[in-house]
Amino acid sequence: MDLKDKLLSSFMAFEDTVDVNLPVHEVRTEAIKNFEAQGFPTKKMESWKYTSLKGLLKSDLSVFPKKETTLEYKDVKKYFIHEIESYRIVLVDGVYSSQLSETSHDGIDVCLMSAALCKPKYRLIIENYFNKTAEADGLTSLNTAFSKEGAFINIPRGVVVDKPIQIIHFSTGIEPSLMLQPRSLVVAGENSHVQIIERHQSLTANATLTNSVTEIFANKRAIVDYYKIQNDGEAASLIDNTYISQQQNSHVSVHTFSLGGKLTRNNLQFFHKGEHLDSTLKGVTITDRKQHVDHSTLVHHAQPNCESHQDYKGIYADKSTGVFNGRIIVEKEAQKTNGFQQNNNILLDDTATINAKPQLEIFADDVKCSHGCTIGQLDDEAMFYLQARGIPEKEAKALLMFGFANNVLESVKIPQLKQRITKLIAQKLGVDLGFDL
Amino acid sequence: MLKIKNLHANVEGKEILKGINLEVNPGEVHAIMGPNGSGKSTLASVIAGNEDFEITEGTVELEEEELNEMAPEERAHQGVFLSFQYPVEIPGVTVTNFMKTAINETRKARGLEEMPANEMLKKIREKSELLEIDRKFLSRSLNEGFSGGEKKRNEIFQMAMLEPKLAILDETDSGLDIDALKIVANGVNRLKTKENATIVITHYQRLLDYIVPDHVHVLLNGKIVKSGGKELALELEEKGYDWIKQEVAV
Numbered sequence: 001m002d003l004k005d006k007l008l009s010s011f012m013a014f015e016d017t018v019d020v021n022l023p024v025h026e027v028r029t030e031a032i033k034n035f036e037a038q039g040f041p042t043k044k045m046e047s048w049k050y051t052s053l054k055g056l057l058k059s060d061l062s063v064f065p066k067k068e069t070t071l072e073y074k075d076v077k078k079y080f081i082h083e084i085e086s087y088r089i090v091l092v093d094g095v096y097s098s099q100l101s102e103t104s105h106d107g108i109d110v111c112l113m114s115a116a117l118c119k120p121k122y123r124l125i126i127e128n129y130f131n132k133t134a135e136a137d138g139l140t141s142l143n144t145a146f147s148k149e150g151a152f153i154n155i156p157r158g159v160v161v162d163k164p165i166q167i168i169h170f171s172t173g174i175e176p177s178l179m180l181q182p183r184s185l186v187v188a189g190e191n192s193h194v195q196i197i198e199r200h201q202s203l204t205a206n207a208t209l210t211n212s213v214t215e216i217f218a219n220k221r222a223i224v225d226y227y228k229i230q231n232d233g234e235a236a237s238l239i240d241n242t243y244i245s246q247q248q249n250s251h252v253s254v255h256t257f258s259l260g261g262k263l264t265r266n267n268l269q270f271f272h273k274g275e276h277l278d279s280t281l282k283g284v285t286i287t288d289r290k291q292h293v294d295h296s297t298l299v300h301h302a303q304p305n306c307e308s309h310q311d312y313k314g315i316y317a318d319k320s321t322g323v324f325n326g327r328i329i330v331e332k333e334a335q336k337t338n339g340f341q342q343n344n345n346i347l348l349d350d351t352a353t354i355n356a357k358p359q360l361e362i363f364a365d366d367v368k369c370s371h372g373c374t375i376g377q378l379d380d381e382a383m384f385y386l387q388a389r390g391i392p393e394k395e396a397k398a399l400l401m402f403g404f405a406n407n408v409l410e411s412v413k414i415p416q417l418k419q420r421i422t423k424l425i426a427q428k429l430g431v432d433l434g435f436d437l
Numbered sequence: 438m439l440k441i442k443n444l445h446a447n448v449e450g451k452e453i454l455k456g457i458n459l460e461v462n463p464g465e466v467h468a469i470m471g472p473n474g475s476g477k478s479t480l481a482s483v484i485a486g487n488e489d490f491e492i493t494e495g496t497v498e499l500e501e502e503e504l505n506e507m508a509p510e511e512r513a514h515q516g517v518f519l520s521f522q523y524p525v526e527i528p529g530v531t532v533t534n535f536m537k538t539a540i541n542e543t544r545k546a547r548g549l550e551e552m553p554a555n556e557m558l559k560k561i562r563e564k565s566e567l568l569e570i571d572r573k574f575l576s577r578s579l580n581e582g583f584s585g586g587e588k589k590r591n592e593i594f595q596m597a598m599l600e601p602k603l604a605i606l607d608e609t610d611s612g613l614d615i616d617a618l619k620i621v622a623n624g625v626n627r628l629k630t631k632e633n634a635t636i637v638i639t640h641y642q643r644l645l646d647y648i649v650p651d652h653v654h655v656l657l658n659g660k661i662v663k664s665g666g667k668e669l670a671l672e673l674e675e676k677g678y679d680w681i682k683q684e685v686a687v
Contacts, residue, residue, distance in 0.1 A: 380489075381525050382525045382527055384485075384488070384525075385524070386527070386535075386539075387486075387510045387513070388485050388487075388510075388512075388513055388518075388519050388521075389510075389513055389535075389539040389595065389599065390510050390539050390543035390546065390599065391510060391538055391539055391542050392508075392510045392542060392546075393508065395538065395542055396510075399527075399534075399535070399538060400527065400530075402529065402530065403527055403529030403530040404528075404529060405529070406528070406529030406530070407529065433538055
């Protein structure tokens with residue numbers, strides 16, 4: 001029995017663990033059919049040409065953890081941005097950890113998806129938003145079918161959330177290899193403002209495959225800043241599907257910092273439902289060994305007068321590979337669109353690979369769309385200049401790489417988070433540079 | 438302090454330096470002059486350790502230590518400083534961060550603790566005033582979008598921060614208007630002590646009106662063909678290089 005069959009047959013067992021009488025269960029049953037029809041993506045599909053899941057989709061993956069584990073805060077504190085006050089939603093092997101979390105129902109809802117899916121007071125929100133912007137491809141459908149737990153964030157109209165929200169998914173290695181399907185929903189009401197930091201963290205050398213789906217809805221004039229820290233262990237792989245639906249005058253930014261993990265695939269899709277809004281997609285990717293990081297972005301301009309800004313920086317060493325597939329669609333109605341895409345890559349070794357593919361599909365005639373893609377090496381002259389000032393080779397390289405990634409780092413709005421990411425990057429590069437960016 | 442003996446160097450297999458001998462003592466200012474393509478900038482690059490150039494013969498020593506096999510950063514740690522003719526633009530790295538990194542890496546290499554932040558700031562303030570550098574300038578990306586004059590002032594600012602034993606100024610006067618030239622020269626003069634030495638590489642006599650050399654050398658076709666006092670520079674200004682070429686030919 002392969003993994004697909006195993007998942008299909010375990011759906012019945014999954015149904016025993018949820019309330020099948022809720023309307024959301026219809027969405028799940030629809031989704032499992034979808035998954036059955038489509039299965040997992042293969043390299044034959046255009047959007048998966050450069051990323052193969054073959055090695056990861058093994059039938060020995062456990063689809064439900066059999067035991068529960070508890071973690072002590074002191075042991076995992078370092079994975080939080082603990083220097084700041086924050087709300088926290090923490091899942092351990094896919095199960096909510098009340099001990100590590102700090103939820104809220106005080107004017108805002110920062111809580112669990114499982115609660116939101118079954119409590120009557122959230123029924124309307126779930127009906128209006130759940131699975132409303134997610135695509136129906138195989139992987140997303142699989143997640144939808146098994147959707148049960150994750151983060152649920154509901155910010156009512158006009159609320160500026162007083163502190164950032166951290167969502168952390170830990171995997172403890174309780175099973176030799178585990179597949180997780182976290183499902184999250186963020187609804188930002190009109191004029192609201194929320195900052196979210198998300199992290200997937202495996203705590204052992206056991207394999208984890210996470211197939212995550214997050215839906216984000218930004219209503220009129222809402223501001224959502226979303227940060228993804230992808231610095232997982234060597235045996236952890238992540239397929240991150242994030243779908244964003246924006247109403248008029250909203251501002252949504254997603255920053256993705258991909259430093260760790262075995263294989264990471266980011267499907268990040270923005271859908272425009274109103275005018276005068278803007279979308280920001282930025283990322284820094286630094287890989288080595290045999291890591292693989294794939295950014296597949298889509299900005300769907302369907303309304304006039306909107307802007308999108310993409311800026312992805314990638315640095316690839318050893319035998320690592322990167323993919324940047326940046327798609328911008330500008331519909332006929334989306335006049336006066338301003339779409340900007342920048343993707344710069346540095347290959348540190350001959351053995352490293354980047355597949356970069358900007359894809360602009362423009363059907364409107366009065367638009368400004370630009371894209372720039374570069375692939376290069378570190379500049380020898382710049383290296384000599386820095387070294388001649390007493391900066392050793394390794395540090396000089398790191399300094400140039402920081403400079404290269406700086407545009408993205410600079411736009412992180414939470415200073416402590418920026419500092420942490422700077423540190424993680426320095427760690428990744430094996431240097432200790434005594435400065436703050 | 439600096440001893441160069443029979444130095445030969447190639448770039449891409451072509452010999453550029455063909456047996457240079459030069460000795461610079463503490464407290465001295467040497468000027469190296471010569472027409473385009475005579476090897477002036479190559480000499481500067483070779484002393485600083487640019488790996489594009491290959492030393493095929495001879496030695497470069499600083500205070501009895503041979504530099505030949507040292508990486509550029511090790512030479513910097515020994516006290517060599519090169520003011521670049523064309524300072525490189527480094528986007529995303531501010532002047533301040535660059536300076537902090539350079540100073541602390543140098544201190545690390547010398548077995549010293551990192552410089553405390555307040556001391557660093559004080560030093561940065563002091564030295565930027567010496568070069569009449571605006572504060573805002575320090576938080577800009579290194580050399581990016583700087584004018585020619587700003588780049589050169591920034592080079593001397595770095596020199597002031599790093600306090601080298603041997604400073605080599607490679608065509609520091611090129612691209613400078615007279616006011617900027619005076620600021621740069623004044624900076625260099627103020628940094629002069631009995632313990633350090635300066636080599637000024639230049640095309641023109643102009644800079645030497647402000648940074649007065651003790652010795653002037655003429656570099657021609659990869660060799661020092663004539664040495665003298667500061668009056669040699671004036672003579673070159675007046676008569677050009679042809680008479681030396683003729684002298685050498687004879």
